[in-house]
Amino acid sequence: METFKYSRAQDVSQAVQAGAQSATSQQGAQVRFVAGGTTLLDLMKLNVERPAQVVDINRLPLDKVEKLPDGRLKIGALVRNSDLARDSAVQSDYAVLSQALLSGASAQLRNMATTGGNLLQRTRCMYFRSTETACNKREPGSGCSAIEGENRTLAILGTSSSCIATNPSDMNVALTALEATIHIQGTKGEREVAIQDFFLLPGNTPHRETVMEPGDLITFVTLPAPRPGTKSVYLKLRDRASYEFALSSAAVVAEVADGKFRRVRIAMGGVGTKPWRSLEAEKALEGKKVDPAVFREAAHAALRDAKPQSQNGFKVELAKRCLTHALTLATQSA
Ligand SMILES: Cc1cc2nc3c(=O)[nH]c(=O)nc-3n(C[C@H](O)[C@H](O)[C@H](O)COP(=O)(O)OP(=O)(O)OC[C@H]3O[C@@H](n4cnc5c(N)ncnc54)[C@H](O)[C@@H]3O)c2cc1C
Ligand code: SF4
Numbered sequence: 001m002e003t004f005k006y007s008r009a010q011d012v013s014q015a016v017q018a019g020a021q022s023a024t025s026q027q028g029a030q031v032r033f034v035a036g037g038t039t040l041l042d043l044m045k046l047n048v049e050r051p052a053q054v055v056d057i058n059r060l061p062l063d064k065v066e067k068l069p070d071g072r073l074k075i076g077a078l079v080r081n082s083d084l085a086r087d088s089a090v091q092s093d094y095a096v097l098s099q100a101l102l103s104g105a106s107a108q109l110r111n112m113a114t115t116g117g118n119l120l121q122r123t124r125c126m127y128f129r130s131t132e133t134a135c136n137k138r139e140p141g142s143g144c145s146a147i148e149g150e151n152r153t154l155a156i157l158g159t160s161s162s163c164i165a166t167n168p169s170d171m172n173v174a175l176t177a178l179e180a181t182i183h184i185q186g187t188k189g190e191r192e193v194a195i196q197d198f199f200l201l202p203g204n205t206p207h208r209e210t211v212m213e214p215g216d217l218i219t220f221v222t223l224p225a226p227r228p229g230t231k232s233v234y235l236k237l238r239d240r241a242s243y244e245f246a247l248s249s250a251a252v253v254a255e256v257a258d259g260k261f262r263r264v265r266i267a268m269g270g271v272g273t274k275p276w277r278s279l280e281a282e283k284a285l286e287g288k289k290v291d292p293a294v295f296r297e298a299a300h301a302a303l304r305d306a307k308p309q310s311q312n313g314f315k316v317e318l319a320k321r322c323l324t325h326a327l328t329l330a331t332q333s334a
Helices: 012-019 040-045 081-086 088-093 095-102 107-112 115-119 171-177 279-285 292-303 314-331
Strands: 005-008 031-034 053-056 065-067 073-076 181-186 189-194 217-223 230-237 248-257 260-269
Touching: 012 031, 012 053, 012 181, 012 217, 031 040, 065 088, 073 088, 081 088, 081 095, 081 107, 081 115, 088 095, 095 171, 095 230, 095 248, 115 171, 115 217, 171 230, 171 248, 171 260, 230 314, 248 314, 260 279, 260 292, 260 314, 279 292, 292 314
Parallel strands: 005 053, 031 053
Antiparallel strands: 065 073, 073 217, 181 189, 181 217, 230 248, 248 260
């Protein structure tokens, strides 16, 4: 790891001012915030991230989960993944989020990992994590080693000729199905970004993963008030039962009445270059009967635009089965 300047932010505006000294907040940023450090420090040890300055944000008062008067849930950016998964409001009203968090990493990592850090965790594409190989995300313009290389675990939706890396987070998939809002404090004040607009497709600029700008600090995330009669489920399929990223996952948030889907939100993980909301699957389900044939139709719709690579064609059927089974679980007692 190269030498870097370390400081502790005492308040939000001090952190924002420090971050604003960087020319970018994306790959290659000169200033980085550190929260749990479980992504950043790994990448610094690998020389993939080489910030000149690291600003520790752990003292900021952003570690609470609160119910707002209008029924929304406010989650501080520094709430640890383990605390969020165990929160009673999350367990009762947003089960999909608790299940997604508990399916990720290990207990020790979840005790360190934060809401803000999890949102911004980086891809596990092996070429991104090795400075020996070409990677457009790590070194813009250098090429993509995965397209003709090891791509079994990589994306089949939202890919480009520049990058096919997946967003690896489980939490982000649940937040997408829950239609979370990301609250950001930047140099020009506060702003809110719907999670659907927060992550960017790789296109020709895979090093640019989100709408974050220099100085931007995620302060909290809000979830809409829970809707009565809604059930939610997260299902994750992977090579081994723990300590492994998703090959395919599905988050379902479904409101069923009189045996029909009244409202449903679908997101998938392990298959997209960003946490993948499937409007196609939602359209195929809304107003329809709770029925296995309808689930299968929705799963076909979700994967219609899939573009598999040389080693990950199996993901198309896997993702369909994953979504079909998640829909079965979410509607079992409905
Ligand atoms: C062995 C291993 C297995 C794992 N398995 C899984 C898994 O199965 N599923 C899964 O979802 N994840 C998994 N993870 C990833 C883990 O969930 C993330 O590393 C973690 O959530 C990152 O959170 P952090 O607080 O440690 O982030 P940090 O490392 O502190 O930060 C990550 C990035 O976010 C930025 N950042 C952090 N907080 C803020 C903020 N408030 N505002 C602006 N920028 C911010 C940092 O500058 C940095 O760029 C695994 C990680 C490891 C090491
Ligand atoms: S898939 Fe993306 S992250 Fe992986 S080598 Fe290609 S450009 Fe890099």
